[in-house]
Amino acid sequence: MAALLLLALPGCSGEPAPSVGGATVSALASPAAPASGGVPVQGGALPSGAAVVAPARLEIGKLKLAARVDAVGIDAATGDFAVPPSVDEVGWYRFGPGLEATAGSIVIAGHVDSAEQGKGAFFRLRELAPGDVLKVTGSDGSVRVFTVVAREVFAKTAVPLERYFARDGVVRLTLITCGGPFDARTRHYRDNVVITAQPAAR
Amino acid sequence: MRIRRTLAGLAVVAAATVGAGALATAPAHAAGPSKVSVVHGIPGQPVDVYVNGAKTLNNFQPSTVAGPLDLPAGKYDIVIVKPGDPVSSPIIKVDQAAVPADANITLVAHLTADGKPTLTPFVNDVSKVAAGKARLVVRHTAAAPAVDVRAGGQPVFKNLTNPNEAKADIAAGTVSADVVLAGTTTVAIPAASLTLAEGTSTIVYAVGSAEGKTLGVVAQKIEGLHSTPGGVPSGTGGLLEQRTPWGWYALATAALIAAVGAGVVLRRRVRA
Incomplete structure (x- = not known):
């Protein structure tokens, strides 16, 4: 009997399955077929900046999280996503789609933790599951609600970043942080935890 | 004016917008089509663009950009005329312009340095x-x-x-x-x-x-x-691992249950 219980241990560990909803994410990333028809003709005016609605605040009720969202880009020294230095803030990838987008992946990344500052805004991100609700307030004051459809865990060496930094496919919100085993020597986590959410039906 | 085929030196030249007829006459190649755009850079002169005899851009306005279109690799005859003019009186004419496979090309109708209309292909x-x-x-x-x-x-x-x-x-x-x-x-x-x-x-x-x-x-x-x-580095604390050691809790719980279970079995045996 004891042997039986021990065999069943992995299922009792209390950890949720690491990944769920991956197929949904792949489907969302598929670009729509181009429209056919006549030859498109555009004006040749110099390009000016399009109006962008930047995410300003992220709320996740299940995690009791309310974090400021900064517009960030690329860390010039490393070429990596410039996650805000303060672990209490999270960063929106300003080169990708904003809240006004009708296609592509709106990306917000945040720290799970930091050696100096402790737990980060996304410390419990991996506890999210399909159906959980996210609320994003835009720079224009508008509030958009998203529903989680997937939680995925990848080794950082294998995370399909093209899928999450895509500018085509169905519009979606992607939250990214670190997870998995921690290498105390390099002070890095092995994995990325990726949450995908879709606009909630109105 | 008539353009010499030195254009082919750039491995290019294609047509704006090819009608179905033109596509049908293009030689078949295994390689993929090229994306072809056309830029109108001659001020004050709208034009019609013919590709392999078919009108493909009608009243194409200066300072606009047409395309991109997928064009199979092949040779194309391009004629640019004033709107409504016959192809026999071209502003620009290019015979047998070569479109390579799998390229992104812009054809620019423009003026030469000395002011003559011409068509120049650029590979993007x-x-x-x-x-x-x-x-x-x-x-x-x-x-x-x-x-x-x-x-x-x-x-x-x-x-x-x-x-x-x-x-x-x-x-x-x-x-x-x-x-x-x-x-x-x-x-x-x-x-x-x-x-x-x-x-x-x-x-x-x-x-x-x-x-x-x-x-x-x-x-x-x-x-x-x-x-x-390059990546999303977002944790240096290692706190996730110091968190509730679920595995150990589970192990302890399992051991406890096993012990109780064993006790129950023993007691039953005693009763029996």
Whole structure:
């Protein structure tokens, strides 16, 4: 009997399955077929900046999280996503789609933790599951609600970043942080935890 | 005017927009089609564009960009006429222009340095740009002498001549640029602001005629050249692992249950 219980241990560990909803994410990333028809003709005016609605605040009720969202880009020294230095803030990838987008992946990344500052805004991100609700307030004051459809865990060496930094496919919100085993020597986590959410039906 | 086939040296030339008839006459190749756009850089003269005898652009306006279209590799006859004119009285005519496979090409109808209408093919660099960057390409297709292109007052492209291009990948954002006669501060095209979106290529054509006082610019944008960040490093604390050691709790619980279970079994045996 004891042997039986021990065999069943992995299922009792209390950890949720690491990944769920991956197929949904792949489907969302598929670009729509181009429209056919006549030859498109555009004006040749110099390009000016399009109006962008930047995410300003992220709320996740299940995690009791309310974090400021900064517009960030690329860390010039490393070429990596410039996650805000303060672990209490999270960063929106300003080169990708904003809240006004009708296609592509709106990306917000945040720290799970930091050696100096402790737990980060996304410390419990991996506890999210399909159906959980996210609320994003835009720079224009508008509030958009998203529903989680997937939680995925990848080794950082294998995370399909093209899928999450895509500018085509169905519009979606992607939250990214670190997870998995921690290498105390390099002070890095092995994995990325990726949450995908879709606009909630109105 | 009639264009010599030196154009093929650039491995290009194609047609704007090819009708079904034209496509049917193109030789079949295993390789993929090319993306072909057409830029109208001749001020004041709308045109019709014929490809392999079929009218494919009707009343195509100056300073506009048509396409891109997928064109199979092959040879194409291109004729550009005033709107409504027969193909027998062309403004520009190119016979057997070669379109390579798997390329991204822009055909520019423009003036030569000495002011004659011509059609020049350019191969567009559609390689990915690094995350955070944008590609700026400037093409001299105006009836004007050599120029320098300045951004923020500093020359960035020097001594550019018709029909050549200069390009660079620079930080995405808004820049103010102007065009001066090469080596001088004599402004040929006044400063204008342009926003270079990350992960795109913005191609700016200097068009028109200095003598005719019609110098200006036409812009073409190619999207989808973005790269991803190198990674998303977002944790240095290692606190996740110091958290509730669920595994140990589970193990302890299991052991406890096992012990109780064993006790129950023993007691039953005693009773039995």
